[in-house]
Amino acid sequence: MSFIEFTLGKLTKAEFVAQLPKHLAFECWAPGVLYLPGEGPVSLVLSAGIHGNETAPVLVLDEIVKQICRRQIVPKYACLFILGHPQALLEARRYCDTNLNRLFCGYHQKVKPCIEANRAALLEQSVKRFFQLHDTHKKQHWDCHCAIRDAIYPRFAVVPVAQEQDMHHCQRSMASHLSMLQQAGIQAVVLSKLATHTFSYASYIQYGAQAATLELGKALPWAQNNMLDHQYFQDYLISLITSNTHDARGETHSRLRLFSVxxxxxxxxxxxxxxxxxxxxxxxxxxxxxxxxxxxxxxxxxxxxxxxxxxxxxxxxxxxxxxxxxxxxxxxxxxx
Ligand SMILES: [Zn+2]
Incomplete structure (x- = not known):
């Protein structure tokens, strides 16, 4: 069973669906778009591979789907798993024609037709369908990336915020969001008011989701990733979807560093x-x-x-x- 193989066209939809366990109501909406129904106050979009050279988070999501299928973990909440850019992942490059992560919020209609414009439209429709099905109090979108270069804080997040007054209005929600990011092992957060048309910004501005673009270390080719580096983050995502308390395993987190643009x-x-x-x-x-x-x-x-x-x-x-x-x-x- 491999979500990646299906996404990259190495399995047909029929072959992939046949491998999904019948006790779960998985629905395959498109290559790289897998929906799992659930109940409760939380609905979660987990995405990776919006840039095709950022492979580690794709492996993390693939592993989580595998563990769900093997019944090693039992999700409590509705989840939408997204592997963002199949063609770029196949070609192991950041993008084919243009940067997919600048085409959300309908911006894909303003560029000339290309692979990324089509994909952004499909991903937007999928997220809309998901949040309409699960119009919960606590919508979340974790869009997982890796950075091109090293960073003084290797694991950081860009969190969209609206205007200053909204930030204070949503203070409690922001405090809980920052606390979750810290528990996930994130070291620094950039609070950005820029309207950037990124995938996470779209979920924030259109659906009021707690959303973040996460940078999880440096982008490496598939085989060069040391997945032990990502185990802690993977465990945190599992704790989110299963609603279990995250076992911090004695790790202490330093205070998050906060930045503005x-x-x-x-x-x-x-x-x-x-x-x-x-x-x-x-x-x-x-x-x-x-x-x-x-x-x-x-x-x-x-x-x-x-x-x-x-x-x-x-x-x-x-x-x-x-x-x-x-x-x-x-x-x-x-x-x-
Ligand atoms: Zn990226």
């Missing part, structure tokens, strides 16, 4: 260049006035006393984000 730099010219080493780790810190990037007619410098760089990538398409900078987020009320 200081600047977003969009590549507007082909000669956009980063002013620091290509392998600089995410969250590396720069001082006020330091040059971060440049392109014809423009320089990008640190404005605050200190800013940390996130997701630097000069190779993105023109019009796409090439760099974010962060500042520490200080709000004692939000998270204690």
């Amino acid at each position: 200081a600047q977003q730099m969009i590549k507007s010219r082909d000669d956009f260049t980063l002013a620091f080493a290509a392998d600089m780790a995410n969250f590396s810190c720069f001082g006020q006035g330091e040059l971060l990037a440049y392109e014809t007619g423009r320089e990008y410098r640190v404005k605050e006393k200190q800013e940390m760089v996130l997701f630097p990538n000069a190779k993105v398409e023109r019009g796409a984000r090439a760099l974010l900078t962060l500042t520490p987020y200080h709000d004692k009320g939000l998270y204690d």
